[in-house]
Amino acid sequence: DQQVKQNSPSLSVQEGRISILNCDYTNSMFDYFLWYKKYPAEGPTFLISISSIKDKNEDGRFTVFLNKSAKHLSLHIVPSQPGDSAVYFCAARSSNTGKLIFGQGTTLQVKP
Amino acid sequence: DADVTQTPRNRITKTGKRIMLECSQTKGHDRMYWYRQDPGLGLRLIYYSFDVKDINKGEISDGYSVSRQAQAKFSLSLESAIPNQTALYFCATSDVTQSSYNEQFFGPGTRLTVL
Numbered sequence: 001d002q003q004v005k006q007n008s009p010s011l012s013v014q015e016g017r018i019s020i021l022n023c024d025y026t027n028s029m030f031d032y033f034l035w036y037k038k039y040p041a042e043g044p045t046f047l048i049s050i051s052s053i054k055d056k057n058e059d060g061r062f063t064v065f066l067n068k069s070a071k072h073l074s075l076h077i078v079p080s081q082p083g084d085s086a087v088y089f090c091a092a093r094s095s096n097t098g099k100l101i102f103g104q105g106t107t108l109q110v111k112p
Numbered sequence: 113d114a115d116v117t118q119t120p121r122n123r124i125t126k127t128g129k130r131i132m133l134e135c136s137q138t139k140g141h142d143r144m145y146w147y148r149q150d151p152g153l154g155l156r157l158i159y160y161s162f163d164v165k166d167i168n169k170g171e172i173s174d175g176y177s178v179s180r181q182a183q184a185k186f187s188l189s190l191e192s193a194i195p196n197q198t199a200l201y202f203c204a205t206s207d208v209t210q211s212s213y214n215e216q217f218f219g220p221g222t223r224l225t226v227l
Contacts, residue, residue: 009152034215043116043202043218044155089154093214099170100214102147102155 003027004092006103014111019077021106023090026071030092034100035064035075038087047088048075080110115139116219118203124225125193133188133222135203143208144186145216146170146178149200161186193226200224 005024013019023033031052036044050057050064050073057064063076077084090103116137125131135144146158147170157170159178167178175197177189190197200223204216 004154006154032214036218041220043204043220045218046215049215091155098208098214099157099160100216101157104152104154 002104004090004101004103006088006090006106008106009104010107010109012109012111013080015082016079019075019080019084019108019110021075021077021088021090021108023073023075023103024071025073025092027092027094027101028071029095030101031095032093033064033066033073034091034093035062036089036091036102038089038105044089077108080108082110082112084108085110116203116205116217118201118219118222120222121220122223124227126227127194129193129226131190131193131224133201133203133224135186135188135219137184137203137205137217137219139205139207139217140183141205141207141217142183143206144180145204145206146176146186146188147202147204148172148197149202149221155202158188190224190226193224195226198224198226 003026034049035047037047038044048059048062066073087105087107089105091100119134142163145160147155156172161180179187200221202221203219206216
């Protein structure tokens with residue numbers, strides 16, 4: 001039973017355009033949501049997070065939006081750059097255990 | 113300098129063999145984790161440890177065991193490897209005092225193939 005789902009395995013966008021990566025969750029006990037980025041042959045690295053009490057968090061080109069009623073979050077990258085090409089994982093923190101639950105990942109390709 | 117290191121980086125073994133994956137960290141974090149990554153399944157938690165005397169099972173612990181030898185070291189063992197344990201394995205650390213959302217820092221991964 002996948003509590004955190006990324007339904008798009010891959011996404012391809014043109015350099016300079018917006019990339020939108022989506023994530024859905026089922027557990028109302030999640031209190032934080034995180035995005036990780038992973039390059040080949042490297043471990044995932046933290047990108048941005050959002051608390052469940054907020055609906056938006058912005059860090060440079062990266063913005064995460066949270067819609068609690070829909071149990072949906074999205075990561076916007078504007079403008080997209082070729083160096084953003086990577087696998088992006090959505091993760092949710094369980095408030096009662098502190099553990100992170102990860103989605104399946106979305107592979108983003110930004111074409112020059 | 114890598115803060116979280118994993119050895120070996122690649123390993124090919126045969127069914128039934130015992131194998132150990134090792135993780136070391138210089139971040140001074142109390143919490144350590146082992147995950148595996150499979151295509152289409154993302155990262156799944158195998159075991160985690162909140163301090164040296166604390167070991168907890170994750171969602172897919174069957175067939176695995178761990179040892180927390182020191183604050184800086186957390187090893188994962190496959191007592192009798194089977195082909196469906198072929199995966200990419202990641203170690204991660206976190207410090208509860210640094211962030212409330214449990215940001216975790218990952219090692220570079222170990223690619224394990226069981227023939």
